[in-house]
Structure formats: C-alpha cells, structure tokens
Amino acid sequence: MSEREVSAVETLSESKPLKDLFQKCYDFTAADEVKALGLYPYFRPLEENEGPVVKIEGREVIMAGSNNYLGLTSDPRVKEAAKKAIDKYGTSCSGSRYLTGTVNLHVELEEKLAEFMGKEACLLFSTGYQTGQGIIPTLVQRGEYVVSDKDNHACMVMATMMAKGMMANVERYKHNDMDDLERVLKKLPLEAAKLIATDGVFSVSGEIVNLPDLVKLAKRYNAKILVDDAHAVGVIGKGGRGTASEFGLENEVDLTMGTFSKTFASLGGFVVGDRAVINYIKHHTPALIFSASPTAASVAAALKALEILKEEPWRVEKLVRNADKVRQALKSHGFKLMDSRTAIVSVIIGDQHKTLLFWRKLYDAGVFVNAFVRPGVMPGWEMLRTSYMTSHEDWHLDKIVSEFIRVGKELGVIS
Ligand SMILES: Cc1ncc(COP(=O)(O)O)c(C=O)c1O
Known part of the structure; x- marks a missing residue:
C-alpha cells in the first residue's frame, strides 16, 4: 500500500471501524459446539x-x-480395470478434455453410456457436481428461462445462480408440485425458450419426480427438460436406466445427467442428449473446458461398472x-x-x-x-x-x- 492509501485507511478507520472479512469465520462455532x-x-x-x-x-x-448402490467399489473386476488404466495412462490426464486430457477411455465410455441411455451422444465431466453446474448456465442465456424444483441438488441450485448472474431468468417451483410448476410456466411468455430442471430421484428424500405430468407441462409451455439422475441410474428404470426409462419417457426427456460416484463406483459425471446439444455444451461450458478431465482410472472403473450393470x-x-x-x-x-x-x-x-x-x-x-x-x-x-x-x-x-x-x-x- 502506498503512503497515501495507508493514510486513507487510517482516516476511514477513525470515522468507522474497519470490517474484517474473516469475522464470520471467527464467529462460526456451531461445528465445535456439536463436536464438544x-x-x-x-x-x-x-x-x-x-x-x-x-x-x-x-x-x-x-x-x-x-451411495455405492451396486456395491461395486470393492468389486475385484472394477479395481482391476482401474489399476490397468493407471499402468497404461498414468495417474492423471494432466489437462482439460479440450486440449491434452482426452484418452481413448473417455470416448469409449461416452459412446457406451449414450447407447445404454438410448441417446445420441454423451459428454463426460470430472464430477457430477460440475456436470450439473456446467449445463444450465451454458444452455440458458439472456432472455431465456430456467425453471427449477426448489429441492434440486446444490449443483443445479448453484447453476441457476450462475445463469442469473449471466442475465438468464430463473424461476423456482414448489418441490415436485406440478400445479405450482404450471402456475410458474403460465406467467412466462409462451414463445420464450425455457428449461425445466429437476432431480430424477431427489437426493435427500429418495422421492421420484412426477415425470409424466412434468413432460405434459413442458410440451404445453414450450420447455425442454433436464433430469439429474445421480440417484436414479442403476437404481430405477429398465435395467437401471433411470427416471425416463422408469416411466417409458426416454424420448421426452431432452437431457439426462448423472454421476459416477454412486452406482458407477468411481468419480466423474456425464450428460446424454441429442448430438447437437451435447456438441454445443462440449464447446461452450467452462466447467469442462477449464477443468482437468477425469482420470483414466476413474473412467476405466466406471466403464467396468457399466458393463457389470448391463450383464448383472x-x-x-x-x-x-x-x-x-x-x-x-x-x-x-x-x-x-x-x-x-x-x-x-x-x-x-x-x-x-x-x-x-x-x-x-x-x-x-x-x-x-x-x-x-x-x-x-x-x-x-x-x-x-x-x-x-x-x-x-x-x-x-x-x-x-x-x-x-x-x-x-x-x-x-x-x-
Ligand atoms: C442429485 C445429485 N446431483 C449431483 C450430485 C453431484 O455428484 P458428485 O458428488 O459425483 O459430484 C449429487 C451428489 O451427491 C447428487 O446427489
């Protein structure tokens, strides 16, 4: 600080006490009290x-x-796949998917997951959280609307805040309440582009979204649908194919995202949908472009878990x-x-x-x-x-x- 700046701070502190950014941290005692x-x-x-x-x-x-739903984190086949991937590709991809961080296994898992989920294309992210946080602000832009369930996972909640910061419109509806969703959609311009974002299986309660009614409303009010199936893939739907499959609505859900940290016994996330949409996300989302790709070991473990899910x-x-x-x-x-x-x-x-x-x-x-x-x-x-x-x-x-x-x-x- 220059002398002039120091004296400006001193003058200010004489009139008003200076605030300390970290005061909230010093005041935070709740965790210690519960620990005691x-x-x-x-x-x-x-x-x-x-x-x-x-x-x-x-x-x-x-x-x-x-959330190790299928019990695969200790499965010898999954462990072996991860070990082999380390031997072949090393312990880190050391870069973003965009640049030097893509290995064959990323592409193989994208193709196999797209096929499993019955969609044209798939894109991997480094975590499930980044997947949810990345998709919404990338797709929903100025003058467009994201309409989000109040109980959605934090990654979607943060995503809507980011979208808002980038001048998108954010609306929320009461948890899994289709009347309230309709009330919200009704007041928006019909012609405006919209995305309804919902968890497929809600992470705290385990409830399943009322997808049939949500799909009807999306059609009526010109909205696309994003379902976060973190707790649904491997759990519900035909052969564990998730929420859309559970209701036979695979063709009506535009985007399904998921994570590898639960059923897939690994770490990472994915989104499946139409090729053009996935391609757009791939080339525009900072959550993917500016973050190192999931490790080969993580991807190999998820690939093996997917194979086991299909076979067993x-x-x-x-x-x-x-x-x-x-x-x-x-x-x-x-x-x-x-x-x-x-x-x-x-x-x-x-x-x-x-x-x-x-x-x-x-x-x-x-x-x-x-x-x-x-x-x-x-x-x-x-x-x-x-x-x-x-x-x-x-x-x-x-x-x-x-x-x-x-x-x-x-x-x-x-x-
Ligand atoms: C619904 C939902 N979405 C996304 C995530 C984030 O996934 P990950 O923990 O694999 O980053 C979670 C994890 O708890 C979740 O429950």
Missing part, C-alpha cells in the same frame, strides 16, 4: 472400506449411508429389494419416512438435537447413517438418511432395523 457434545457426524475418516462394513476409529460399523441386472433388483425390506420394517414400527421407493430411506426425526443424538447412538451401536440437520433441511424436517447397497446382506439390514427400533424407543421417536 460428541454429536458431530461429519468428516469421519474411513480407515477401511469393503462396502457394507467399514472401519472407523478402529471399529467395524455397518455402512447405511453410502439382478444387482438392481436386489438393491431395491434391500431398501424395501428396511423401508417396510421401519414403517411398520411407526417411523415417519419420506415417500420413496428407491435406494434411499430417510427417517424424519423432526428435531435437531434428537437427530444428532439418534445418529450418535446408532454409530455407537455399529451403524453409520447420515444426519441431515439445519440449514441443510427446513426446521421440523431434520432426518436420518439411510441408503442401501446390493452388497448388504440380510444380517446387515436386520441389524440396522433393530438398532433403529431400539434407539427410536429410547428417544421417544416411536412408541
């Missing part, structure tokens, strides 16, 4: 991870909170059967559940402290679930989100259910 109570459920490092059973703090616990459809059936078993058991014991028939079973506890305490008691008993509290959920909707894998066996599921019942009674959540 022993109720902090987040950032717990896994020391070993074999799928349904993991080791944390030297103890084996049953994992009931992972029983995995999808067992996954949903496992989740249904827990869902029915918890419901019959009086737990209040979110409305879902997917791999996610979310149990509403409805109180911040009780949710964290419930989480802790389950953890101590050897069951790991995810606690969702404010500000992640609205007051009164605090919940424990559980999710299931093909590789859970009955004894894992029985233990999860019996511990839920025991703790639920102890804390007065059920009688």
